[in-house]
Amino acid sequence: MRDYKPILLLEDDTVDAMTVKRALRDLKVTNPLVRVANGEEALVYLRDETKTKPCVILLDLNMPKMNGIEFLKIAKADDKLRRIPAIVLTTSKDDQDRFATFQLSIAGFIVKPVDYIKFVEAMKIVNLYWTLSELPNTEQENTDAKLTTDTACR
Amino acid sequence: MSLLKPILLVEDDVVDAATSKQALQDIRVKNPVIHKMDGEEALEYLRDPNNDRPAFILLDLNMPRLNGIELLQIMKADAELQHIPVVALTVSKYEQDKLDTFNFGVAGYVIKAVDYDAFLRSMDIIIQYWAWNGLVEKEKETDNARL
Numbered sequence: 210m211r212d213y214k215p216i217l218l219l220e221d222d223t224v225d226a227m228t229v230k231r232a233l234r235d236l237k238v239t240n241p242l243v244r245v246a247n248g249e250e251a252l253v254y255l256r257d258e259t260k261t262k263p264c265v266i267l268l269d270l271n272m273p274k275m276n277g278i279e280f281l282k283i284a285k286a287d288d289k290l291r292r293i294p295a296i297v298l299t300t301s302k303d304d305q306d307r308f309a310t311f312q313l314s315i316a317g318f319i320v321k322p323v324d325y326i327k328f329v330e331a332m333k334i335v336n337l338y339w340t341l342s343e344l345p346n347t348e349q350e351n352t353d354a355k356l357t358t359d360t361a362c363r
Numbered sequence: 364m365s366l367l368k369p370i371l372l373v374e375d376d377v378v379d380a381a382t383s384k385q386a387l388q389d390i391r392v393k394n395p396v397i398h399k400m401d402g403e404e405a406l407e408y409l410r411d412p413n414n415d416r417p418a419f420i421l422l423d424l425n426m427p428r429l430n431g432i433e434l435l436q437i438m439k440a441d442a443e444l445q446h447i448p449v450v451a452l453t454v455s456k457y458e459q460d461k462l463d464t465f466n467f468g469v470a471g472y473v474i475k476a477v478d479y480d481a482f483l484r485s486m487d488i489i490i491q492y493w494a495w496n497g498l499v500e501k502e503k504e505t506d507n508a509r510l
């Protein structure tokens with residue numbers, strides 16, 4: 210990824226979370242991976258001022274307590290959180306899920322390949338894209354945003 | 364006739380638009396490319412029910428009449444258009460532009476490379492990413508030596 214900040218992963222399945230972690234390690238992605246098990250835990254993390262805001266959010270859709278879509282509805286209505294790109298990473302091929310999440314301004318909807326090699330390929334492109342793409346300064350308040358040099362998020 | 368949705372390129376500079384179209388052709392993108400000169404033309408296209416909704420939008424930011432950020436803001440407030448992913452393709456390195464576009468739900472912010480080979484590589488990454496999203500298709504790579 211473009212900056213050093215953590216990647217926040219919302220995934221209730223421990224095995225799936227480990228697969229993401231392994232793929233990122235195999236791709237030599239150095240950003241720390243912070244894993245939470247559902248949307249509720251993600252909001253607690255994101256609203257904790259002592260925690261570094263993630264550069265991107267990778268999220269599963271089907272999770273207990275607060276699922277991916279419910280989480281997106283809240284995060285995308287929050288001035289401090291809505292600028293963080295959120296990428297859906299799911300086994301769901303449901304067009305309804307795809308449409309509903311794109312309506313909520315997600316920055317990607319990747320259907321997880323079952324095969325590990327293919328999954329690494331997908332994650333490789335996700336990493337390349339979010340290294341190529343600039344990222345917003347996630348620590349800055351909207352109100353005092355000014356024209357600054359872009360070193361803050363590198 | 365193609366069943367693939369078009370890629371909408373919104374760019375006021377004719378040379379830059381030609382370069383983008385050339386790059387998309389060089390990386391063998393199967394989707395048709397539609398070019399509009401500014402935000403207003405793009406909005407007209409998007410709101411015409413006879414037109415196909417684009418797979419995604421490549422959006423320049425500095426344009427006359429309706430600029431990129433204004434178009435993005437209008438699209439994201441329109442229930443018919445807000446689901447279309449928008450990727451900013453710009454020379455602007457201003458923090459404020461990054462902040463504004465991401466606040467309005469941009470799905471990527473790519474600085475235009477001056478060198479054509481570097482530009483081609485960034486376009487290829489953009490296309491591969493949206494191909495994984497199931498929105499674009501590339502022709503099978505046979506003799507694509509440039510990449």
